[in-house]
Amino acid sequence: MVEGQKGVGQNRKLSHTVIVSRPDQKTHSPISEWPKLERPREKLRMLGASALSDAELLAIFLRVGVKGKSAVALAQDLLDHFGNLPRLLSCAPEELTRIHGMGISKWAQIQAAYELVKRSLEEKLSQESIFSSPSYVREFLQAKFGRLPHEVFLCLYLDSRLHLIECQELFRGSLSHTAVYPREILKEALSRNASALIVAHNHPSGNPLPSSADQALTKTLSEALQLVDIPLLDHCIVSGSGFFSFSDAGLMRNGLNKE
Structure with missing residues (x-):
């Protein structure tokens, strides 16, 4: 990629400054090393849950990623694998645990959160017409x-x-x-x-x-x-x-x- 072109001397030869693309450091670095306002928990506390992406919200439940991959990157991999959030939430434990970094405890955490949502909606219906x-x-x-x-x-x-x-x-x-x-x-x-x-x-x-x-x-x-x-x-x-x-x-x- 060419950032700029400069004439050198009278012969107007060109020199090029090349920009080398680098991998997203957040994919590989621990969340604790991210800028404070980009960390999911801090972002939720400061801006509210609606400001977080599906992957960021899911990362809060996962808590940690795997070697070379942050919790947010792992969460995005899960969403990509299942296609969308509802399919992930309704998956069987055998489906989830086949994915590297995902054990039965993480499946249980996700299911517990999903069940709380359903119970909250049911309670709402019991309290209002x-x-x-x-x-x-x-x-x-x-x-x-x-x-x-x-x-x-x-x-x-x-x-x-x-x-x-x-x-x-x-x-x-x-x-x-x-x-x-x-x-x-x-x-x-x-x-x-x-x-x-x-x-x-x-x-x-x-x-x-x-x-x-x-x-x-x-x-x-x-x-x-x-x-x-x-x-x-x-x-x-x-x-x-x-x-x-x-x-x-x-x-x-x-x-x-x-x-």
Whole structure:
């Protein structure tokens, strides 16, 4: 790379100053040797968590890197390997521990942090009406089971104030199918004295759009719940990269008015 050109003497010959590229020292040096405001913990303390990249946040949980690689560089390698943060968070321990520098203790630390996020969202739903914080329903469901490799059917039982009583995994199936029994859903809702219900299931295929079977189930379940005066407010379909709400799509006719 040429930084500049200078004429020398009358013959105007050129001399060149060559810039030699150097590897990023932060990749190889310990974080303790970085400028203070570039260290993830210091950056978080001074600027807040939102100022940190995914790799920097993950590095705080990893705590240390491996020989010749900082914790931030190791964290970025993990993100590159899994493709994105949700896939990393939902990986099995066998997947993570195959990567150099990653043992079962680091997997456990990441899983513990992820579980705290899910519990925080669930507690938020138990304290506020679902209509006062609709985004929490989506975030909670996506975190809860959006990237599972098999289908799961959940019920969210709500009280008269539309606060969450309990989220229950009621049925579990294969990659593409789960058998759902409306009679069991009614029994569980009545046992919790639920005043309303939201049901949800995931599509491991990645496409959150409802199938004809999903639509038929929603209709059957809504009609069955009407017999015991429990409105079905929504049926949500979750995937790793998408979300579908029957209510938002105008396909729920028997739920409560959101206004």
